[in-house]
Amino acid sequence: MTSPAYTPSRAVPHKNVPRWDDEADVVIVGFGIAGSCAAIEARNAGADVIVCEVAAGAGGSAALSGGEFYIGGGTPVQKAAGFDDTIADFRAYLMMAGGPGVDEARVDLYSREGLAHYQWLQDQGIPFKGTYLPGKWAEPPTDDTLIWCGSEAAWPFRDAAKPAPRGHTAQAVGRGSGKMLTDVLAKRVHDVGARVRFNARVLCLVADEQDSVQGVVVRIDGEPKLIHARKGVIITTGGFICNNDMLRQYAPQALAINAMPITGGNDDGSGILMGISVGGAVTHMEQFFVTRTTFPPESLVKGVFVNEQGQRFINEDAYHGRVAQYAIRQTHGRTWMLLDNATFARPESLPGITIAATGETWAEVEAELKLPSGSLQHTMDAYNRDAAAGIDPQFHKQPPWLQPLVEPPFAALSFSLQDYPPVTFTLGGLVTLPTGEVLDATGTPIAGLYAAGRAACGIPRWGDGYSSGMSLGDSSFFGRLAGKRAASATR
């Protein structure tokens, strides 16, 4: 190895490799949830596996998550709670949630196999209590399993698929069960005998002249080491929300909103760049998840969002991430949540939220927000009239959340970007088959290269359609497939 200037964007030619320092059938880059599931399945298929993780421990960004898996089609928990969700409805929801560039093959497979996947997660040791928590939650504050975690009951999704709760949360009391479940999976990875290298940054791929991937260069203890992957390399390095150069190039809007990244710290896009370095195609790179959790408490869902034109712009009962997508597109990124005395609360996620205006009438609030004269008054008159009749002809907000806001004093909570920065992560990534095989621009698999999780573009690929649990669900399921496929590769 002569050149020290390794970059994920340039693979080292195989012919320049004098000797390998180590080898395995399958080398997995990244020990988050996708990498964990890939490692387990590859080992179960008999492959010798090395997992390289840049951090000192397992879990990646999944460890920061709420621990929800988006799964439907009639799970035991759904049935026990009285929901007769079907695979067809589950599929229909995912098709709409995927947006105009939905990956139908992925959706078909995931919706068909969701039930079995839920069992598999339990088989690995992830506990699910099996109980249903009614109401509107971003994550369960309890150790319950099943919650409404997307836009299922909201327009327009409710018209495409019969609503059912599909968020299946790993059992841990309180929010953020991601760490618990990634710990369970990491232990399983050790138990099945995968070899794990922590503090091991994969610098670049090693590929032959036909871009067939042969291994990786990984920095361990400050030294570049060459690891041969006899069957293949699986990239599970996460997205690129920590890489400002990539954001500028691919998702400038995600930078422009000045959001906080949701990341374990290593979503640096390096795996995506490694895929590109051997001809991997990318897709949906401009798409990102963004949110500001507007609830709990759920009374806030009864609030009304307006922009600086004094107009509503969304049904407020949609998934909080969908509301946020619409909010950041409003003029100057300025929006407010309007509440009356009966509904007033502060979001649990931002108890110090800015109260931008208060008033004894909506006209006073309108004036204090400097909205166009009469605009807010009209919006609230129309909303209150319709809500009293149980309808929302503009945006089809559903009856449970339609409550006239007529009890003074009135207040406007500022969701303007400068007051309440959103949180975000990227959704674009390498183009792959459901099996994880990374495709080049001709749609041909690149020999020896696989990807899953947010390094690949998976089921969650449209910010407007994202629901909680989609990334864990996709990453775990397609991580498994990539592990199986790589383990069975012959070359």
Next chain:
Amino acid sequence: MTSPAYTPSRAVPHKNVPRWDDEADVVIVGFGIAGSCAAIEARNAGADVIVCEVAAGAGGSAALSGGEFYIGGGTPVQKAAGFDDTIADFRAYLMMAGGPGVDEARVDLYSREGLAHYQWLQDQGIPFKGTYLPGKWAEPPTDDTLIWCGSEAAWPFRDAAKPAPRGHTAQAVGRGSGKMLTDVLAKRVHDVGARVRFNARVLCLVADEQDSVQGVVVRIDGEPKLIHARKGVIITTGGFICNNDMLRQYAPQALAINAMPITGGNDDGSGILMGISVGGAVTHMEQFFVTRTTFPPESLVKGVFVNEQGQRFINEDAYHGRVAQYAIRQTHGRTWMLLDNATFARPESLPGITIAATGETWAEVEAELKLPSGSLQHTMDAYNRDAAAGIDPQFHKQPPWLQPLVEPPFAALSFSLQDYPPVTFTLGGLVTLPTGEVLDATGTPIAGLYAAGRAACGIPRWGDGYSSGMSLGDSSFFGRLAGKRAASATR
């Protein structure tokens, strides 16, 4: 050459080339406006040039254009018409028009050199009458030069840069002077001695193991021929609006709106794929220009656009392409232009436009459109009240276009997607330096490879900021730079 399966997505290895069939210093792929300007400059710099064009004649998609160049900073035409446009204002407009991912280096150069470039275009023989046509036009119906061709006078652009008309139109009576000007440039390409191959489809690049581009494989008379490029290959093949596979991968929204492509027929993305095949990075691939020309006649600018919530959503005096971007994002893509008897007209571009509703009152129109009760009535009451006072507190439409719509009968022209499909082309492409050098994912130039025009991502890269003339201006100017740079390359 053993394999017949050439694809732009895979370069032929140089070592597989037994002999070259032809050679030149610079090989240019595509004979549209970018290719023409590149050829002229490369020849002027002393390079031997071959231009390969897949069509039977020159001009590409530029030949279908209105023949406008977006140029400012105080051109003789601007000055003669009494506009004191400055380079600073020209630059400020372009910076805003570039959106969150604006390419500042390109904008700096183009705004500084715009005046000289306008002279250069004339030096090539393109006639400009030098006269100003006041009013609101998509293209001059006359042979005049200068028109308002963007959002210069509209909010928010007018706050960022002092408004001035910047559309400089090549002289030809009537619309569509693109064909005339590309003919002039094509003649110039012949006159300076570039060799042109028509009906010549470039199938792929030839590159060595370091991805240094050495030439192209081109199909001429049904046979693949190998052309050596001693100094470099310049890709000027246009965008990818004709390539549904690429649209699905990179710009699914452009497919979803079911628009008509604006193209000479060969914007097949092949040049972008060729760039990717040797490691070229791409950017802004999801962005597209879209429009439905709402004017002339300019009285239509006095109309009001509403969505199916009965809300306005844009200042209607913005550039028609910006209005269209906002319109396609409204719920179900349904929007209407509201007019009264005093302003009523049909757009010249769609004289058979669907009149979705008429009425003696706005309430009647509201009912006929099945808008939420009272919504349109309120919107028009507020608009008319404010317009009478010469203000638009919601969207800052400017006074010349603020006229109360109070004279019955009233009408709603349907701009809903199903009634009035928009037209579109893509804005994303290869990442290049202003000199045309194509960059890889590390930001390093790829030896021997250049790109300009819509195969590169240039100044026009944000649908919301596009203005007429930006693509011709960018393609001609940066085409020239690519030609100069390639001609001066040493290797």
